[in-house]
Amino acid sequence: xxxxxxNSGPLSVPEGAIASLNCTYSDxxxxxxxxxxxxxxxxxxxxxxxxxxGDKEDGRFTAQLNKASQYVSLLIRDSQxxxxxxxxxxxxxxxxxxTFGSGTRLQVQP
Amino acid sequence: GAVVSQxxxxxxxxxxxxxxxxxxxxxxxxxxxxxxxxxxKQSLMLMATSNEGxxxxxxxxxxxxxxxxNHASLTLSTLTVTxxxxxxxxxxxxxxxxxxxxxxxxxxxxxxx
Numbered sequence: 001x002x003x004x005x006x007n008s009g010p011l012s013v014p015e016g017a018i019a020s021l022n023c024t025y026s027d028x029x030x031x032x033x034x035x036x037x038x039x040x041x042x043x044x045x046x047x048x049x050x051x052x053x054g055d056k057e058d059g060r061f062t063a064q065l066n067k068a069s070q071y072v073s074l075l076i077r078d079s080q081x082x083x084x085x086x087x088x089x090x091x092x093x094x095x096x097x098x099t100f101g102s103g104t105r106l107q108v109q110p
Numbered sequence: 111g112a113v114v115s116q117x118x119x120x121x122x123x124x125x126x127x128x129x130x131x132x133x134x135x136x137x138x139x140x141x142x143x144x145x146x147x148x149x150x151k152q153s154l155m156l157m158a159t160s161n162e163g164x165x166x167x168x169x170x171x172x173x174x175x176x177x178x179x180n181h182a183s184l185t186l187s188t189l190t191v192t193x194x195x196x197x198x199x200x201x202x203x204x205x206x207x208x209x210x211x212x213x214x215x216x217x218x219x220x221x222x223x
Contacts, residue, residue: 044154097159098144
């Protein structure tokens with residue numbers, strides 16, 4: 001079983017719509033959760049971090065964490081073509097390194 | 111935010127040769143750096159943890175004699191891929207800092223021909 005699982009997609013949404021990205025993790029001891037955006041051929045860039053149950057909003061982005069269900073999600077409101085990328089879910093292993101999911105490719109159609 | 115510089119961004123080498131990749135923290139000291147590898151359409155996988163002044167810690171399945179890591183200063187870690195083969199072709203990424211304060215280098219696309 002993979003430690004962090006994501007649907008590979010692609011997830012296709014029209015411009016202006018809400019994109020919903022999901023992630024599950026297997027290690028109940030995980031405490032820190034992150035969403036990264038990665039453009040093709042580039043390094044990941046941090047979008048959101050979340051540490052406690054509930055929602056965390058930052059601009060057009062909302063991260064949601066449910067530790068009981070071992071589930072993390074990312075909502076992107078008013079999706080733009082520039083949001084088209086691969087979104088990586090990651091957890092902190094406790095050794096400060098990150099464990100990444102395989103990523104979900106998002107396509108925002110103009 | 112903090113900057114991590116990785117060099118080179120792209121390298122093509124012949125099978126059997128060695129390639130060195132540098133990772134520098136430009137405005138902070140990093141006692142620990144991490145090296146990841148990403149194959150096409152796959153996730154980033156941790157290869158090793160680079161520790162300043164001591165031996166690197168390698169993940170299971172990563173050959174320490176093939177992927178040599180040196181962290182001789184608080185701002186520089188190097189990864190040397192020795193006797194590279196086509197299956198080593200991948201995207202190598204370093205990071206400094208941990209968890210949500212991880213800063214990633216630009217990545218190095220290695221192609222072994």
